[in-house]
Amino acid sequence: MAGEAARMLVERRPADLGVAITKSSPTDVVTEMDTAAEQLLRKMILEQRPDDAFLGEEGGANSGRSTVRWVIDPIDGTVNYLYDLPHWSVSVGVEVDGVAVAGVVAAPRLGETYTAVRDAGSWCNGVRLRVRPPTDLGRALIATGFGYRSERRERQGVIVGALLPRVRDIRRAGSAALDLCAVAAGRVDGYYERGTHDWDRSAGALIATEAGAIVQGFHGQSASEAMVLAAPPGTFTALHDALIELGAGAPDY
Known part of the structure; x- marks a missing residue:
């Protein structure tokens, strides 16, 4: 269908x-x-x-x-x-x-x-499908996305700008579902985004999980509109901790 x-x-x-x-x-x-x-x-x-x-x-x-x-x-x-x-x-x-x-x-x-x-x-x-082997953050290719409201994009731009020197590079393709699939297929090392909805994540999160990724929000919470993070174990922890340090867990992010 x-x-x-x-x-x-x-x-x-x-x-x-x-x-x-x-x-x-x-x-x-x-x-x-x-x-x-x-x-x-x-x-x-x-x-x-x-x-x-x-x-x-x-x-x-x-x-x-x-x-x-x-x-x-x-x-x-x-x-x-x-x-x-x-x-x-x-x-x-x-x-x-x-x-x-x-x-x-x-x-x-x-x-x-x-x-x-x-x-x-x-x-x-x-x-x-199988995720890439875990890697340190400096060698990780990370996918992300941005919100529609200009004030949210401004804050997200600050976060991604601070993250960029810490990773191999950033990719922004424009489809949360396909970003999750890219993690599953080993095409990126990790993915994070704030502002996704259930319909964006439902299928892609399961595809990534079944390929060996951890798919969660911050601090062990379920993936939600507040945050979705997807990466292999190890890479997930490094990405999670870096984003928390940079302020991506703040309410105004």
């Missing part, structure tokens, strides 16, 4: 695609295709699972009669999609009693589909 939504987003993307609405700020955009993809996913899922609950980025939350909840981001990386950059994905996570049990992140313009099942591993196009 994620693959079908992804194909629709590629094949039906208008040449003159524009912004349908904005959310938290003028740069937090929704396109007509975000809405169309989420509607398609809900329709396909409900045909087979009519009693399940939903949490979608564009459609909000709907309660169900079962213990299963589908967590959907129809386009993770909407600004990339708007600009016709390839780094965007369809993210679909499945929870049972609040615990993620399966996830798919489909990136059609990259030709990649990531999947995971709890306690059964994670995969990309049929190849088993």
Whole structure:
């Protein structure tokens, strides 16, 4: 179903695609295709699972009669999609009693589909995923993302500027789900971001966890809007401690 939504987003993307609405700020955009993809996913899922609950980025939350909840981001990386950059994905996570049990992140313009099942591993196009070996922070390639509100980006810019001399380099690709998958695939050594939502993390966090990453917030808390950190053990601790030292745990970050 994620693959079908992804194909629709590629094949039906208008040449003159524009912004349908904005959310938290003028740069937090929704396109007509975000809405169309989420509607398609809900329709396909409900045909087979009519009693399940939903949490979608564009459609909000709907309660169900079962213990299963589908967590959907129809386009993770909407600004990339708007600009016709390839780094965007369809993210679909499945929870049972609040615990993620399966996830798919489909990136059609990259030709990649990531999947995971709890306690059964994670995969990309049929190849088993494994995080990179732990490394010291000075040799770590770190992915991150930034918020939509200018005041938050200003503070995040200060933090990332202070972190940059301590690491190998920084990457900002524009899709939290794919950043988590990049940790799982060993393409980066770690990832951190403030401001992500359940739909950004649900599938990608499970994919990274099943590949051997620690995925948490600060001080052992669960990953949340306040912070998500993902890295192999060892690298995780070094990144966590550096970010705390630099003030990324402060309420105004």
